[in-house]
Amino acid sequence: MKALVFNGPRDVRYERFPDPELATDNSVIVKVERCSICGSDLHMYHGDNVGVANYSEGVEPFCVGHEFAGEVVEVGKSVHRHKVGQKVLASGGAPCGRCEHCLSGHTALCKHWTAFGLSTRLNGGQAEFVNVPMADLTLQPIPEGVSDEQSILLTDAMCTAYFGLTRTAMEPGDAVAVVGLGPIGLIGVELAYVLGASKVYAIDPVANRRAHAANLGAVALAPSQALPTIMEATKGAGVPRVFEASGAKSAVELAIKIAGRGSTASFIGLPQPDVQLPMLKVLYKDITIRAGVASVIDQWPHLIPLLQHGRLKAEGLFSHHMSLAQGTEAYRIFDAKEDDVVKIMMTL
Incomplete structure (x- = not known):
């Protein structure tokens, strides 16, 4: 597949990357249709420290991006909420499903919660395909009345x-x-x-x-x-x-x-x-x-009704629309704050 791949500070390239496989029985493969760059992605892009990770040198290349939506194309045998052909949006990261917090229903406190697109541990969704673990929690079917732009904003921002x-x-x-x-x-x-x-x-x-x-x-x-x-x-x-x-x-x-x-x-x-x-x-x-860091999953029940009833619009935030193939330039523009950029939507 083609993806945006982190190769070092300020070196995000559109290049070939191995296709993802179902990592666990609770995973699905999503064919990405649209994705976006988050301001927090720039810390990685700059080679800064994010938590215990240092992106300045010696990082194995990985697919970037935690804001994405698309279509389910493969489903693990332990997934119950999703099926092939379903349109979905993703939480910006995934809980482990095994720690005491996950097992007690408090996934926001998961000890091993992992964001997409920060390492090979969980490759990101600025790619043609992405493996999504804990899919019954991590994915949300795109609700009726929610626009393409709103669906991406529901992944994190x-x-x-x-x-x-x-x-x-x-x-x-x-x-x-x-x-x-x-x-x-x-x-x-x-x-x-x-x-x-x-x-x-x-x-x-x-x-x-x-x-x-x-x-x-x-x-x-x-x-x-x-x-x-x-x-x-x-x-x-x-x-x-x-x-x-x-x-x-x-x-x-x-x-x-x-x-x-x-x-x-x-x-x-x-x-x-x-x-x-x-x-x-x-x-x-x-x-x-x-x-704190938001548990995206826990905010969906509050926000989706506001969007569906028109109380919340979140319009005009995507100042730029580009293709994933233009992703290297998208990162440069976003980092430089050129051309009155606010947020960039990339489509596949």
């Missing part, structure tokens, strides 16, 4: 946005700040209004992303404007609910500065080692800190 936003413990009438307006942050802005926010401050250095947030009704601010504007508007109180969706050092620091006393701040951006919380400010402002 939309679920991470819902996870991160709801962990601020926001209630109807609350003011919310969203720091970082990539796709996850922009979906977070829309979701905040869906869930009853009275006002949303949307903060990002990129003008076109601020414009998108403003079209959703948010008060869109450049980082340099955020602190004085919010403190003036709140008479120095700050914001009670803060959703940080970047992971950048400056974004994390700003999130704590604009958070009010007794507030809750939720962090989902993947930080690098130099990112630290200013703990004295956290302590003196009595800020509740929430951080």
Whole structure:
């Protein structure tokens, strides 16, 4: 098959790769129809550390990508929910199905949860075909009324946005700040209004992303404007609910500065080692800190009805449409933030 293969930092190539086989009886093979690049893929692309993995050197080539949807073409004998010909979308990763958390129904806490497209342990879906383990949990039949673009967002970005936003413990009438307006942050802005926010401050250095947030009704601010504007508007109180969706050092620091006393701040951006919380400010402002990686599977029951009833649209996020064969250039554009890129859809 053809796939996008990681060969080292900033070296993702469209090339031949061995076809996947059913790895376990609970696996299926999916023929990928569309996929996308996630901001977290850039950490691998840059050769950074992701968890215990170091992508700077000596990595065996693997297929990249954890956001994909397509058609089931082969089914393991222990799979019960899926059949050949079914259109499906995938969770960004798979639980092991064996640890005590999986066996007790708490797959979000799986000790061995593995993301697609970070190593040969679980090759990714920016490829013509992909093996999907624990398919009865990891795959979701594409629901009626969900568009192609929404189906890709349900593989990670939309679920991470819902996870991160709801962990601020926001209630109807609350003011919310969203720091970082990539796709996850922009979906977070829309979701905040869906869930009853009275006002949303949307903060990002990129003008076109601020414009998108403003079209959703948010008060869109450049980082340099955020602190004085919010403190003036709140008479120095700050914001009670803060959703940080970047992971950048400056974004994390700003999130704590604009958070009010007794507030809750939720962090989902993947930080690098130099990112630290200013703990004295956290302590003196009595800020509740929430951080984690979303269990995509657990967010689907909340999000799919919102999409089907038109409450949530998540439109206009795919600024670029390219073929998988153009994947090397897609990564370059996405990394360089060229041409007002927000998110790239690749089709096969």
